[in-house]
Amino acid sequence: MLEVIDVSGLVTFQDSGRHGFASYGVPASGPMDWFAYQAANSLVGNSANATVIEIGLGEAVFRAKRNCVLAVTGAGYEVLNYVWTFPLWTSFFVRAGWYVNIKKKSGGNWAYLAAAGGFEVDSILGSRSTYLRGGLGNGIRTGDLLQTGKPSRELLKLAAQNFPVEKYMVYSQSPVIEVIAGPQNERFTKEGYQTFLNSEYTLSKSFDRMGYKLEGNSISHIAGADLISEGMTMGSVQVPANGQPIVMMADSPTTGGYPKIANVVKSSLPLLAQCEAGVSKIRFKEIMMEEAHEKYKKTSEFLKNSEVWWAK
Amino acid sequence: MLKPLGDSALLVQLGDKIDPAINQRVHALNALLQTNSTAGIVETVPAYCTLLIHYDPLILTFNQVTYWVRDKLIQVDDSLNRKPRQLEVPTRYGGASGPDLEAVAVSKGISTTDIVRIHSEREYIVYMMGFTPGFPYLGALDERLIMPRLETPRTLVKAGSVAIAGSQTGIYPLDSPGGWHLIGWTPLKLFDPTSETPFLFSPGDIIKFIPLDSDSSLTGI
Numbered sequence: 065m066l067e068v069i070d071v072s073g074l075v076t077f078q079d080s081g082r083h084g085f086a087s088y089g090v091p092a093s094g095p096m097d098w099f100a101y102q103a104a105n106s107l108v109g110n111s112a113n114a115t116v117i118e119i120g121l122g123e124a125v126f127r128a129k130r131n132c133v134l135a136v137t138g139a140g141y142e143v144l145n146y147v148w149t150f151p152l153w154t155s156f157f158v159r160a161g162w163y164v165n166i167k168k169k170s171g172g173n174w175a176y177l178a179a180a181g182g183f184e185v186d187s188i189l190g191s192r193s194t195y196l197r198g199g200l201g202n203g204i205r206t207g208d209l210l211q212t213g214k215p216s217r218e219l220l221k222l223a224a225q226n227f228p229v230e231k232y233m234v235y236s237q238s239p240v241i242e243v244i245a246g247p248q249n250e251r252f253t254k255e256g257y258q259t260f261l262n263s264e265y266t267l268s269k270s271f272d273r274m275g276y277k278l279e280g281n282s283i284s285h286i287a288g289a290d291l292i293s294e295g296m297t298m299g300s301v302q303v304p305a306n307g308q309p310i311v312m313m314a315d316s317p318t319t320g321g322y323p324k325i326a327n328v329v330k331s332s333l334p335l336l337a338q339c340e341a342g343v344s345k346i347r348f349k350e351i352m353m354e355e356a357h358e359k360y361k362k363t364s365e366f367l368k369n370s371e372v373w374w375a376k
Numbered sequence: 377m378l379k380p381l382g383d384s385a386l387l388v389q390l391g392d393k394i395d396p397a398i399n400q401r402v403h404a405l406n407a408l409l410q411t412n413s414t415a416g417i418v419e420t421v422p423a424y425c426t427l428l429i430h431y432d433p434l435i436l437t438f439n440q441v442t443y444w445v446r447d448k449l450i451q452v453d454d455s456l457n458r459k460p461r462q463l464e465v466p467t468r469y470g471g472a473s474g475p476d477l478e479a480v481a482v483s484k485g486i487s488t489t490d491i492v493r494i495h496s497e498r499e500y501i502v503y504m505m506g507f508t509p510g511f512p513y514l515g516a517l518d519e520r521l522i523m524p525r526l527e528t529p530r531t532l533v534k535a536g537s538v539a540i541a542g543s544q545t546g547i548y549p550l551d552s553p554g555g556w557h558l559i560g561w562t563p564l565k566l567f568d569p570t571s572e573t574p575f576l577f578s579p580g581d582i583i584k585f586i587p588l589d590s591d592s593s594l595t596g597i
Contacts, residue, residue, distance in 0.1 A: 244382050
């Protein structure tokens with residue numbers, strides 16, 4: 065059990081997402097950075113869809129009410145107590161009464177705090193993910209007592225697990241974000257599409273879990289930016305009339321009405337999620353479906369088979 | 377026409393206009409896919425003239441999903457014969473409730489009174505739901521009211537706002553960003569996650585807007 069001592073920014077519970085209500089307009093939600101989310105759960109021996117705390121654009125301080133094992137993953141944060149720093153991407157033992165401070169620094173936006181046993185939160189519409197705009201879940205507030213479930217094994221066996229260095233997601237502030245073209249790239253001029261692929265974009269300050277507004281060279285449409293609204297997903301790159309792309313993120317609306325020039329592939333979503341507003345230089349690269357699936361499989365199958373490295 | 381949307385969704389395009397017959401085909405295909413679902417299909421999102429199919433790329437390849445959908449497209453029967461629900465939406469037009477009504481009137485060269493009459497005299501089909509939980513996309517809008525979306529979307533539109541864009545009209549269930557022209561407001565609650573029936577509308581419902589006098593009190597509703 066953790067007590068929330070102080071919290072700022074966008075701090076929410078997230079599990080693997082809310083599926084099955086998209087036809088009523090309910091976003092999938094889930095983590096902004098699925099790689100860091102899954103790694104955090106793996107490190108503390110949790111199941112792949114256990115509930116964690118996502119810390120975005122702020123910081124959080126907790127006090128352990130009981131002994132527990134925690135792990136923090138992600139980018140752009142450090143984890144401290146009064147005496148030392150806990151490394152990210154490692155599980156660590158926390159004694160009852162200790163403080164854990166997850167503090168923002170530069171180099172990313174989102175951190176994931178997993179506790180052995182997972183956080184116990186009410187399920188709404190089949191998921192424990194918080195979707196603040198839709199009133200699904202409450203966010204996390206100072207004074208809250210956060211319950212955790214039963215760890216999968218003895219705490220001492222869960223502590224001090226390291227995520228293998230060679231398997232890290234290579235977060236970068238000048239990432240190449242891979243995309244599948246379309247489904248409406250024909251709605252843009254040839255120059256417009258080349259502009260999208262060949263120039264650098266930065267993340268605007270107005271970004272959140274719903275979408276990342278990018279700023280850079282304007283992408284020209286052939287015949288206006290109005291589309292009959294249709295389904296979209298995390299990673300969809302919509303381009304409104306002003307020519308500045310918006311990448312839909314975890315709380316993406318289920319449908320949208322701007323033409324979509326491309327869609328970020330799953331294996332690149334964590335890299336984009338951790339780009340810093342006004343700092344990162346983002347480039348896009350078109351890849352083919354087979355390559356996209358291959359990369360996603362490689363990354364996520366490793367995470368799913370974490371028992372293999374975990375037991376060592 | 378089948379097109380990929382990234383590496384985990386397939387877009388099935390059954391037409392390119394807002395048309396009750398095309399939309400009926402979308403819902404018929406959706407129903408067929410639902411009753412014959414297969415491992416790896418996550419969920420489907422019917423829209424005006426498209427159906428988006430989310431799949432898990434760890435289980436299915438793009439070609440497998442495509443093959444599965446093509447097979448169902450051959451079998452689909454459009455004659456979905458069901459009786460739609462009819463619902464009334466009390467709406468206060470203009471003023472603070474519909475801050476864009478005046479601008480729409482000026483742009484279309486029609487009086488605000490006529491805009492309200494044209495918007496509220498017609499029955500609309502809930503063609504699809506999306507954008508935010510419980511948001512109904514209603515059509516088709518009278519051609520005299522067709523406006524492109526705002527060039528730069530508003531960062532905050534209040535819940536209950538009745539809006540138009542293109543040949544569509546809709547109602548914002550939640551405070552959210554939005555790029556449509558706001559012409560009115562309804563006190564109805566479109567989404568309540570704590571309710572056993574969280575959504576006021578379902579795709580296929582028939583909706584009619586009932587104008588409220590601008591000076592009438594809404595406190596009793």
